[in-house]
Structures are given as structure tokens and as C-alpha cells.
Amino acid sequence: MSTQCWIGTRKGLIQARRHADDSWSLSPPSFPGDPVTMVLPAYDGGVTYAALNLGHFGPKLHRSGDDGKSWQECKAPAFPAQYKAGDESSNEAKSVELIWILEHGANGDLWAGTVPAGLIRARGQGRLSNTGG
Amino acid sequence: MALVEFTPNLYRHVKCQSMTVPGDTIIQVLYTVCEENTRLRSYLLDDQGQLRKHVTVFIDNVRIQDRSNLSDTVSASSAVYIAQALSGG
Numbered sequence: 089m090s091t092q093c094w095i096g097t098r099k100g101l102i103q104a105r106r107h108a109d110d111s112w113s114l115s116p117p118s119f120p121g122d123p124v125t126m127v128l129p130a131y132d133g134g135v136t137y138a139a140l141n142l143g144h145f146g147p148k149l150h151r152s153g154d155d156g157k158s159w160q161e162c163k164a165p166a167f168p169a170q171y172k173a174g175d176e177s178s179n180e181a182k183s184v185e186l187i188w189i190l191e192h193g194a195n196g197d198l199w200a201g202t203v204p205a206g207l208i209r210a211r212g213q214g215r216l217s218n219t220g221g
Numbered sequence: 222m223a224l225v226e227f228t229p230n231l232y233r234h235v236k237c238q239s240m241t242v243p244g245d246t247i248i249q250v251l252y253t254v255c256e257e258n259t260r261l262r263s264y265l266l267d268d269q270g271q272l273r274k275h276v277t278v279f280i281d282n283v284r285i286q287d288r289s290n291l292s293d294t295v296s297a298s299s300a301v302y303i304a305q306a307l308s309g310g
Contacts, residue, residue, distance in 0.1 A: 144275040144305035145264040164263060171269035183267035
């Protein structure tokens with residue numbers, strides 16, 4: 089059974105750990121003050137992901153290869169660029185506003201469910217050696 | 222070369238310093254800023270390369286008018302300020 093859980097809040101990300109005597113302790117928050125919309129724990133010793141919604145500055149994705157001790161921002165899921173200046177039909181082209189779910193896929197892929205509705209696959213992002221931009 | 226400055230609220234997310242960049246329109250200025258500081262791009266522009274809905278830009282203390290095509294003109298002596306768009310409520 090897992091001895092830890094992640095708690096994403098509107099004011100940061102907290103890690104709760106259960107100890108041998110069944111007591112719990114909470115870590116200092118990562119991303120203090122920022123809304124954390126989804127946390128994907130590491131699979132098989134790999135990478136943990138945290139999705140943030142920075143409001144004015146958009147959704148962001150961070151990754152940790154050391155169980156949350158440090159985080160690096162990586163490229164967030166995005167819709168294909170379709171907007172063309174002067175082409176009114178492209179004015180409604182969508183942009184990700186929120187990452188609300190993440191899941192590990194095969195071969196290190198990362199799946200993201202978004203608002204507006206979308207399912208985006210990042211190939212190979214689950215491996216720390218394949219860091220996004 | 223326009224002087225571009227950023228809201229301090231960006232500093233806690235991305236290292237960004239004031240910079241002088243060329244450009245006759247605000248879209249040219251913004252794209253140059255994002256080329257010089259690639260991490261800034263996703264903070265200022267959305268997936269479509271348009272200014273984020275809740276980010277605003279002032280040229281010489283006047284808010285830009287054309288948010289769709291970012292065609293507002295910039296002069297060599299302009300001061301450009303980029304900030305989050307605050308509203309009440």
C-alpha cells in the first residue's frame with residue numbers, strides 16, 4: 089500500500105506521508121500560492137507531473153524526477169496552431185485553458201485531458217531523459 | 222528600439238528583465254521578446270500565438286486596441302508595458 093499521497097490545492101501542492109506508527113506528516117507546499125489542478129504520481133520510479141493553472145498566464149506543466157523535491161517546467165499540452173492573422177475563420181481556434189487530468193501511457197507517453205475538451209498525447213514525456221521544452 | 226518592461230508578477234514564474242527590441246507593431250515586438258526569452262512565450266501568448274485573454278499590453282501608457290491582430294504601432298522611443306489584466310468583481 090502506498091505510504092504517501094499528493095494533495096493539489098488552489099494554493100499549492102502538498103505531499104502527505106504516512107509513517108510506520110500510522111501518523112501522518114505534511115510537506116511544505118510546492119508552488120505556494122498557485123492553483124494545482126492535477127497531480128500524476130510517478131509510475132515505476134519515473135516522473136511525477138503537476139499541472140498548474142496560473143490564471144492570467146495560462147496552464148502550466150511541471151515535472152519532478154525526485155519525488156517532488158524539485159520541479160522543472162516542461163512544455164504544456166497545447167492545441168495545434170490554426171490561427172492565421174487576417175483569416176476570420178481561424179479566430180475561434182482553441183487554446184488549452186485547463187489541464188484537468190493526466191495519465192501515463194505506453195512508452196513514456198503522457199496523456200492530458202483539457203478544457204476546452206481535448207485529449208492530447210505527449211510522446212515520450214514520461215521519461216525524464218525526454219524532457220519537453 | 223522600444224523598451225519593454227514586465228509586471229513583477231511574472232518574475233516569480235519566469236526570469237524576465239526589461240529589454241529593448243525592434244519592431245514597428247506590437248506583434249513584432251512581442252514575437253521578438255518571445256524569441257529572446259522563449260519561456261515567456263507560453264505566459265504571454267496562447268496556443269494560437271495570440272495574446273492571452275488576461276494579459277494586457279500598454280504602449281506609452283495607452284492600452285492596445287487591436288488584440289486580434291496586434292497591429293498597434295510602436296515607435297523607436299516607445300515604452301511597452303506587459304501586465305496581467307486586472308478586473309474587479
